[in-house]
Structures are given as C-alpha cells and as structure tokens.
Amino acid sequence: MAVDASEAAVALLWEARTLPPHTADAPLRLARSVRTGEPCGPLAAPTPDTPGRRALHDALLHAAEVFAAPVRAADAPPRPPLRHRPGLRRALGPLGREYGLRVALCVGSCTAVAQLIRPQQWYWLPVTAAFLAKPDLGPLFSRAVNRLLGTAAGVVLFTAVQALLPGNAGPVALAALCGTLLPVAWRHFALQTAALTPIVLAFAGLSGAHGAPGSRLVDTLLGCLVALAAGHLPRLGSRRAAVAVHWAAALYAAEAYLAQVVDAPQAPRADRLRLRRAAYQALAEARTAVAQAAAELPPAGVPTESWAPAVTAIERLLDATTACAVRIEHGGRRLPAAEARTLTAALTRLAEDASARRHPGDPALPDPVRLGARCASLADVADQLHTVRTLSPAA
Template structure:
C-alpha cells in the first residue's frame, strides 16, 4: 500500500520561494524566443517603433504561455490568451479615451476594477482561462496608460500580429526529436506522440518502482503523464471522420494505455516488488510510439501469478493489437458543460478571486494615476500578474516579483550605463533590439523560477519602453513594483464573507465527487470498462488538481494557511481511496468478487473521509455537481 512522507526544514512559504523547476534546457522554445524579435526589427526598420513595441508585447505574453506539448494544445494555449489580450488592449485604449482627463482619475479605475472582476471570475475555469484573464488585464492597463500614437483597433491588430508570429513559429518549427523522413503526419503529431510515449514510459517506471519508497512519486508521475497526453490530444477529435489514420491510430494507442495504467497502479498498491520483465513491455511500447512503429511480434509477458499481473498481461496484448491496427477509436475525456463552467465562475471561489482581482487592479490604477499620471500602467499591470494564484503562494510570488524586478532593473541600468561609456557606440535602436532578442531567448529558461522570469521580463519591457520613446525609468518601475506587491499582499489578507480557502474547498469537492463516482461504478459490478477507465482518469485528474491547490495553500503565510489546515489529510485519504478502488477493480475483473482486504480498506477510508467532512462541499439537489 502506498505511503508518503513529507519533511521540510524551512517555513513552507520560504521553501516554495526558493524552489525552482529542473530539467533539460528548452532549446526549441529559446530559439523561438530569439526569432520572435522579427516583427520588432521590421517595425523599427520601417520607422514605426511603437507598432513594433505592441507586436513585441504580444510576443512577450505569448512566450510566457509557450509550454512544452503538442501543436494542437499550443494553438489553444497561445491563441486564446492572445485574443483576450487584444480585446483588453482595445477596451483599455478606448476606455481611457472616453473617460477623458477630467474624470479619468475616478472613472477609469472603476472601469478597470469591473474588468478585473470579470477576468478574475473567468480565471476560475482553468489554466488557459486564467492566462486569458491575465492578458486581458495586463493589455488593458497598457492600452489605457501607455502613450501610443496608434488608435485602439490598430493597437489590438499589432498585438495580435506579434502573438500570431510566435504561434506560427510554434507550429512551423520542428519538435525535438522529430524526423521529416516519416512524412508530414509524423512531423505534425510530434508533440502528441511524445506525450503518449511518456504515458507508456511512466507505466514502466511505476512497475519498476513497485514495492519501493519511490512508488508514490511514480504513481503521481503517471497521473501527470496521462493528464498531459489528454491535453495534447485535445481539440478536434482524433477519432472523427476528418482525422487522418495516423491521428486515429495515435488516439487508439492512448486508449490502450489506460488499462495498462490501471494494472500498474493496482500492482504498485499491493506493495510487492515485481520482476524486471514486467516493465519491459510498456517500455518497448513507449519506444514504438516515439518511432511511429508497430509494437513488434513479441512483447515480454509478465508471469500471470496474481490478478494484477494477469491484468497487465491482458492489457499488453490489447495494446499490441491497438498498435498493429491502422486506426483506433476515440477515447474522449469528459468535458464540462457550459452550465458547470458558469457555476465555477459564479461560485465562492470565482467570486472571491474576482473581487480580490478587482480591488487590486482598480486600486493600483488609481494610485498610479495619482503618483505619475503620464506613465501609470506599470503598477496595475504588475498587480494583475501578482494576483494570480497560478504563480505560487502569495508571499512567494510577492517576494520573487520584488527581487526579480530589482535585479532586472538594476542590471538593465548598469548595462545601459556601460554602453554609454563605450568609445564605439552602435546605433541605439540596434542595442535595444538586441537586448529584446536576448531576453526573448532567455525567457523560456528563466520561467523555471518566478524571480528569474520577472528579471528577464523586466529587461525585455524596459528595452521596449525606450524603443517606444519613453524615458529611462528603471527606478520608477522598482517603486511601482514594490507598491504593487504591498497592494496585493494587503488585499490578499483582507477578510472575505464566508469561509476562506474556497479554491481549495472547490478542488476537494470535485475530487471527492469524482472518487465517489469511480467507486460507485466499480462496486456496481458494471462491465463497462471504457466507462470505468474514463471515471478513473477523472478521479486522478481531479485529485491532482486538488493536491496542487492544497500544497499551494499550505505554503502561504500562516494567516492564510490556517484556513485550509488539515486539507492535506483529505487529499491523502482520497488518494488512498482511489488507489484502493483501482486495485479492487482489477481483482473484481479477475475473480468476480471483492476480496475481504479491499472491502475492509474501503470501509476504513470512507470512515476517515466522513470524519474530515468540513472540507467537503455538499452536492446540489439537482445532481452530482458540487456547490462551488
């Protein structure tokens, strides 16, 4: 049975601030970041630097969303926020023009606060929606406060052109490890193929780790791989009549990985080490997916001594058949309805976040206009970034933002001073464009830590400010950033009607209901295995989201963390419940009855979960959807 230990020697909020992502350097993204300076170069060469600044801003915010994955997912991840940013630029530009100089200091902050309320509520829908809300607000602040000669509609078009250029690079340039020798389909589906191969590799890793302390981490890694593969295959369904045979076959390979993941989870839950050959089959299938080949005539079969190994062997045979077929059927993830999306936006989590975003955005805009009415956009734009919970706990992101801005502005000012002392001065525009290109190339690497990301973004924006004709304002930007940090920190700790920690409670409610659905399906004795695998996917996906929310909440300052104290116990029980349900499903398939060990464990876990009921949100009378 899975067990997980947690140890730390630093306060959670400080430990999170010092934590950075690891992994190989994202060379393709860095190359795109360097090449994305092309619209700026073209605009400066044509004598229209402000048009280039707008395009470069579109590139910058799109680069922040340029994450590894498929081209299909990148279109949505980069395209939707870019459209939202263009809309924000349009609205901000005309809102500033319509309010006028006399009433703008009062009316415009109110308009931006309403925009913040809407953007905050939209952000509750998920990561892409959160990116849309952030770009909407940042671009609105720039459109309202940055002095630019272009009308609002043209600003939006330039912004879209810059983001569109980066998206075109993302779609056109080859993926890592891609090969043009296998044709256009192999090239086009490189991201999807890598994601599906990662699922099979994660299954093999979990089987290898069975019976060891590393098993819980490997099970979490398998859930992450499945989530990423599901996202990579999102969009136009691969099983549709319009999809190519290569697409449908890849989707069938993903579907074939679901019973393998179920069997591997059940074996790891049992806690007994497995022979090395048990992992060889999934590992060979991972290699076959990467190469775009069939599974081969022989896959190493595990010994069929226990129910889990028999299920693994059956799943390997089914996977081999899926690999040999030219096309596979769709395995569609469940999608939320428009009604459930509206419920998330207007529920406690959406309302609370929307109000806090509105307060931060509106108050920072009013303060900035009072302090320096000519160039006030930096403060609300910084607040819009800082208020995002996606970037980590509040204390961590405030600390990292302040440190990153100070370092970025200081380095930029020092570089500018050294350049001014040079006996051979290149053209000023060339130096600034080069700085933008260097920062664009470094940004994907710097995104491993919020402080380094902020430092690079600060240098990028300061160079754009000078290209656009504004004066050097490094120290003003630092002061504005520190004021934004204080504003967000204050608003984040303001009391709110009702219970605090609504985001955590919402995620826990969704995970609890998904686990209930999965358990109910297994105990019903239904033979609908595809339906069971879909419910299992939903249960683990919801559980992963809840665990992330709980970990972020626990890393807040004590004044905020206390509102969700004990929530980690709920995720721990839910995790054990879903794992045990998976093991029970495998044994039910094998023997037709539920073993006494599983019955006893499920009864204990359900009792533990009932004792922690204060973190669970009750279902509505109309159905299984949680009250959000």
C-alpha cells in the same frame, strides 16, 4: 493499453502477492520498444489465477497485439461536454468569484494610486498588481519578492547598458538580447521579470518616456505592497477556501466513480474510465491546492499536517475502488447490494458536508472486518472510507 496495465498494477498491489521475477521484465520491454521503435519481443505474462493477474495477463496480451499491428493514427478523443469541464465550473464558482474580487481590488487600488502620483504612465502599477494576484504562479510572498528582485535587476541592467551605449543603440541591443533569453527565463518568475523589464524600458525609452527605470521600480514596489495587503485579507486572500472547494470536488468525483463501479458494473467500460480519470484529476487538483496553500504565509495558508493525510486517504479510496472494479471485471462476482448502497450513500453525505462547509456527519458504514467475510473488494473500500470519514473533521 497503458490504462489496462495501470489498473492491473493497482489490483496486484491490493492483492499483495509477489509476481514471478520474469513478469516484471514485460513492462520494461514495452517501454524500451516505445523509446527505440524496435519490436518488443515475447512478453512473459503471469498465470491468470487471480483477478489482478488476469488483468495484467490481458493487458500484456493486448499490448502484444497492438505492438504487432501496423502503426496507424489514433482517433482523437471526443471533447467532453461543458458540464464535465472543471475549468469552466471553477471560473463560475466561488473560486472564480473570489479571484475576480481580489484582482478587482488590486487593480482598482493601484489604478487610483497611479492616477494620483503618475497619470501619464498609470498602467504600469495595476498591471504589476494583476500579475501578482494570479494564484497559479506560486506563493504570494515569494511572487512579490521575485517580482521586486527581478525588476531591480532589470533596471540595473538597462541603466548600465544605456550608460555604455548612449542613444537608441543601447535599448535596441538590450531588447534583442533579453528577447532571446525569454525562452530560458520563463521557468523562474524572477528571471522572467528580469528579462522582461529591460524590454519594457527599452520600448518606453524609444517612445520618449523619461525617468522610466526609476518609475518602474517604484511602481513594482507599490504593486507588491498592494497585492500583499489584498492577498492576506480575511476570506478574500486565504487559500483555505480553495482547498475546501477542491476537497469537496475530489469527494464528489470519488463518489461518482464508486457509484459507477458498484451500482452499474455492466455499464460501458469507457464510462467507468472517464469517471476514473475525472476522480484522479480532482484528487491531483486537491493535492496541488493543499501544497500551494501550505506554502503561503499565515493567515493565508493552511497547515499541511491536517490536509495531507486526508488527501492521501482519498487516493487510497480511489485505488481500492479501482481494485474492486478490476475484480468485478476479471472475477465475475456480484457485490452485496445493501453494503454497496451504504458505501455510496456515506460518500455522498461526506461530499455534501464538504461542499456546504459544515462539520461532516456520522453516516452509517459497514464494518470492514465483517464485510470481508462476504466481499473482500467492498471491505477494502469500506476500510478506506472509514479513514476518509475520520480525517475529514481534522481537515
């Protein structure tokens, strides 16, 4: 139901025709009914005189039927096959190999240093570097600064409590207090480190380790320095490779979605919706990769002004493809076969060039203005594909 309404909204956006004011009240009624559990009441649907309005009309009609029916448990969606799981592909692909090499370098270097300066507690240093090497915790420099500040705050807190409560009472009380703060502190890396450090120091103190606070602070400083050095090595530490991989994945997902819409309009709708979700998910991952890379310090980062417009162009291409699919389903018009094959072939070529890390070629594309006289749906897709091709070399 929500998917039908969102696709109808995309189609209405491309039609650029104002809806009657009373129609906008229908989604609000549905949202209020979901929030409160009360009946949604009558829903005002627009006159189904265009494909977008017909799609919204059918979506609201389906919503009214669903809300009027007895509540029943929804069936669990089937698990996707392994080939459709992007996490597994990333782990076995170039990003997984690069991450493995970076972690191995950090952990190996820190282990060698720790064995030289402190063989009894050598594990603290490589563990610190392994946490800092994770790419999903924010920019590397801010991770290192937050880790160091959080550790320093935890060491100061542990030392103060130990001076006020000598013996085992101080570490036990501090571990209990910081343990209760973990659910609140986990949202910020520095606060999380500040809450975890006294717990680790309390366990070390109760086990008989001497000088643990000072050693912990020194190990954190060394681990930050090693992670910063490894994270800014050429190729190994750069986020540019991650952005390029996600960019190619977004192009491939967009190509699969477009091919399903224009080449197999009679295929099951569930297949098209699966490809649509995969395309928008790949787009979201590419946008996240660009944002993370832009936050890194040079030379590990990438300029946002080059990649952000390119990612936005893919988003508009997916929206145009969705609008085209809605028009096919609710308009019934067949697409020009030759132009449709040309568009899918051009998008395939762009995806292959991005995956091979080579300069994009110049695949033939139909003129959107001339194509608009025959098929407005494909003309919108061709226009956005022109933009993607233009922005690909800059990205």
